[in-house]
Amino acid sequence: MPPKDVIIAGGGLAGLTCAIHLSHFGLNVLLIEKNAYPKHKVCGEYVSNEVLPYLNSLGFDPFEYGAKKIERLAISSQNGDQIIARLPLGGFGLSRYTFDNALLEKAGSKGVICLKDTVSDISFEGDQFRVETKENPALYAKFVIGAFGKRSLLDQKLDRDFMESKAPFLAAKAHYNGDYPEDLVGLYNFPGGYCGVSNIENNALNLCYIADYAVFKKYKNLKEFREKVIFKNQRIRDIFEQSEMKFDKPLTISQISFVSKPIVEDHVLMCGDSAGMIHPLCGNGMGMAIRSARILSDTILTYFGDQSVSREEIEKAYIRQWNLNFKKRVYTGRILARFFRKDYLSKYLIKILKIYPALLPMIISSTHGKPMKAI
Ligand SMILES: Cc1cc2nc3c(=O)[nH]c(=O)nc-3n(C[C@H](O)[C@H](O)[C@H](O)COP(=O)(O)OP(=O)(O)OC[C@H]3O[C@@H](n4cnc5c(N)ncnc54)[C@H](O)[C@@H]3O)c2cc1C
Numbered sequence: 001m002p003p004k005d006v007i008i009a010g011g012g013l014a015g016l017t018c019a020i021h022l023s024h025f026g027l028n029v030l031l032i033e034k035n036a037y038p039k040h041k042v043c044g045e046y047v048s049n050e051v052l053p054y055l056n057s058l059g060f061d062p063f064e065y066g067a068k069k070i071e072r073l074a075i076s077s078q079n080g081d082q083i084i085a086r087l088p089l090g091g092f093g094l095s096r097y098t099f100d101n102a103l104l105e106k107a108g109s110k111g112v113i114c115l116k117d118t119v120s121d122i123s124f125e126g127d128q129f130r131v132e133t134k135e136n137p138a139l140y141a142k143f144v145i146g147a148f149g150k151r152s153l154l155d156q157k158l159d160r161d162f163m164e165s166k167a168p169f170l171a172a173k174a175h176y177n178g179d180y181p182e183d184l185v186g187l188y189n190f191p192g193g194y195c196g197v198s199n200i201e202n203n204a205l206n207l208c209y210i211a212d213y214a215v216f217k218k219y220k221n222l223k224e225f226r227e228k229v230i231f232k233n234q235r236i237r238d239i240f241e242q243s244e245m246k247f248d249k250p251l252t253i254s255q256i257s258f259v260s261k262p263i264v265e266d267h268v269l270m271c272g273d274s275a276g277m278i279h280p281l282c283g284n285g286m287g288m289a290i291r292s293a294r295i296l297s298d299t300i301l302t303y304f305g306d307q308s309v310s311r312e313e314i315e316k317a318y319i320r321q322w323n324l325n326f327k328k329r330v331y332t333g334r335i336l337a338r339f340f341r342k343d344y345l346s347k348y349l350i351k352i353l354k355i356y357p358a359l360l361p362m363i364i365s366s367t368h369g370k371p372m373k374a375i
Helices: 013-024 049-057 096-109 153-157 222-228 234-241 285-305 311-341 343-355 359-366
Strands: 004-009 029-033 046-048 068-076 082-093 113-116 119-125 128-133 139-146 169-177 184-190 193-200 204-212 251-256 268-270
Touching: 004 013, 004 128, 013 029, 013 096, 013 285, 029 139, 046 049, 046 285, 049 082, 049 285, 068 193, 068 343, 068 359, 082 184, 082 193, 082 343, 082 359, 096 113, 119 153, 139 285, 184 234, 193 234, 204 234, 268 285, 268 311, 285 311, 311 343, 311 359, 343 359
Parallel strands: 004 029, 004 139, 029 113, 068 184, 139 268
Antiparallel strands: 046 082, 068 082, 119 128, 128 139, 169 204, 169 251, 184 193, 193 204
């Protein structure tokens, strides 16, 4: 295959968004994804409207795929005490099964070559990248975007330092038939974690929880963990007990961590969760993945518009923009997650929010950005 302008390793939301954006402006893009589409992913499946104007301008309208409009948030402490507030920007509920696949089709229609293969190594030699995969001969490109998610074997291969630190969370999700207010997204805390509830297309309900592995490992399996820990919050017990699972069994992932990562590693430009992850409690990881894809695409396009700009300048500009856009919200997310992990603090916070309800939209806004402009 002749050398590409850009090779994207990983075809989740970050990779697919970069592929559509860059190909829209005429770049020659190859996207490599190890899994076949469509595929379910462990995710809360609530997407902030922060990204909606931008997605629309890329030619994607979630409501054409049956997304549910979400306008309110319910948040409850471990004892079930809850507050409901209007979301400042609102959002939509759409499964990753549908979302990622729809973006893949959009990328294909823009001329992006999508290869089903696993990237096994990336090296930088003589101002171009060599990308090794499991099944194809070596591929070459001017830029490589690392969009391979929160944790990949590729992180190990690239010798990324964060792989040494603890990854203490696990998560599970499944779709259900259930009755939950359509415009509501719920965050229900339990000891060592929280469960997100969101309506998605086809009148399904997505129930997704993330938990501290140290708490989980005391129990034999997910069922026992649900009954003995998650159901301590009566509200989430009621939702589970009144819903019927559509999957054969829940989908699970482990080794989740929220440590900081370098944004550029051996000249590979990291995007989405590969660059950094906000705590899912903030419900904005997908928003961040899509926004970082836009920032990165705009930065790469400046190089192709004016080749007197050096690679070093491109990398510095991207790191600067990433930090400007996300550093503060990732930090706020970490503090919030710590607050909700402690029962007494979460009770106290809900009490304060009940007295001063205007505080909740302010907290939510601090973990989100302004609506993204169209391209
Ligand atoms: C429990 C949980 C709940 C969440 N809930 C929400 C929510 O409600 N709202 C929200 O906005 N965010 C949520 N998030 C965050 C959100 O899921 C992520 O931020 C988002 O998926 C990041 O997209 P991405 O494209 O960076 O990574 P991913 O979507 O993970 O995509 C990475 C892709 O790279 C591929 N890949 C990996 N290695 C290779 C390789 N070597 N070669 C080729 N391909 C490879 C993978 O197969 C995958 O498809 C949640 C996260 C978790 C863990």
